[in-house]
Each structure stands twice: as C-alpha cells, then as structure tokens.
Amino acid sequence: MRKMRFWLISIVISVKIFVSRIRGTIDVNLSELEYLAARLDPLECRRLFVALHYTTYDLPEDLAAAERKVDEEVPCLRHLLHWNSYPAEGRGKTHAAIVHRLRQLNRNDLADWLGRTAFKQLGKDLDNAITLSFGELAEEEMETSTSFITTEPVTWIPEEDPWLAIDTVLIAIVLGLLGTLFILIVAIIIHAVKGNKN
DSSP, X not given: OHHHHHHHHHHHHHHHHHTSOOOOOSSOOHHHHHHHHHHSOHHHHHHHHHHHHOOSSSOOTTHHHHHHTSOTTSOHHHHHHHHHHOTTTTTTOOHHHHHHHHHHTTOHXXXXXXXXXXXXXXXXXXXXXXXXXXXXXXXXXXXXXXXXXXXXXXXXXXXXXXXXXXXXXXXXXXXHHHHHHHHHHHHHHHHHHHHHHO
C-alpha cells in the first residue's frame, strides 16, 4: 500500500511537472527545489513549508501548532512545489523568501547554497541576454558598414611629414636667441640693482 502510494505521488508530481507548466518563484527552478527536498529531513521540511506561508519577517510563536496540521505522508518536494506554484504563496517571489526562512530554521548551509546557485543562474541569464543583445547590434553594424561598399578600392595616400630638417635648425636658433635675451635681461636687472646701491 505504501509503495503504491509512493508511485502514485511520483506519477502525479511528474505529470504536474512535465504536462502542466509550473510557474512559481521568479528565480528558483525545479532542480533547486529537489536539492532542498533531498537535504531536509521531514520535520525540517514541514517547518519550512509552514514558515513560507507566513508573511511576517519573524517566525510566529504558533509555528509548531501549524506544523502539526501539515500531512506527514506528503513528500517534501510536493510541499515545496505546492508553495512554489500558487499565487497567494510562492509564485512571483524570489529565492530570498526561501533563504530567509532557511536561515531562521538554522539551515544556513542550504540558504548559502540556494543564494549562490540562484545568483549564479541569474548571472548566466544576464550574460546571455547581453550577449544576444550585443550580438544583434554587431550584426546590424556589419550590415550598415558593408552596405556602403564602393566599386573601386580605396587607395591610401601616405601623408607627408610636415617636419623638415630646416624646422629643427630654425627652432634651435629661436631657442638660442630666447635664452640669450633672458640672460641679457637678467644681467641688466642685476647691473641696475648694483648701480642703485652705489
């Protein structure tokens, strides 16, 4: 009887997963829920399931009473899928709700894992979106730049070097004259200062 019930529940979950599209939390997928269900013992899973239904920041005092109302025969994954797929519960929320409750239940290891995994997946999704967007932009630019092809090849004329040897000589002469002028001005000022002292 118990084995038949297990198979029936497995079939129902499989049909629910593969036939009907489950829309749940924004950034938690089925494999992540399976991972959590496999690592939570039945008591922890029921506590998490009950805690996820509360909208308050802190866990309520009557958590144990609410936990006793949860059917012990239902597998953990089914509880998590139920919470994840209903609008008044997990649908539309992020992994932060699950992480918060896991931390309150002292399962920091699972909370850390879920946070890392969700952000890693979000990073991949963002990278793919950017790559696709810029890939399309690059294709548009290629089309734009190749649409102006001329029939004759462009010939590049090397620019003449505007600086000649005579320019160097003339700059050297100008700098020499400026230096001489500066020295003469300083000498005149010194001579005038000495003449005023006498």
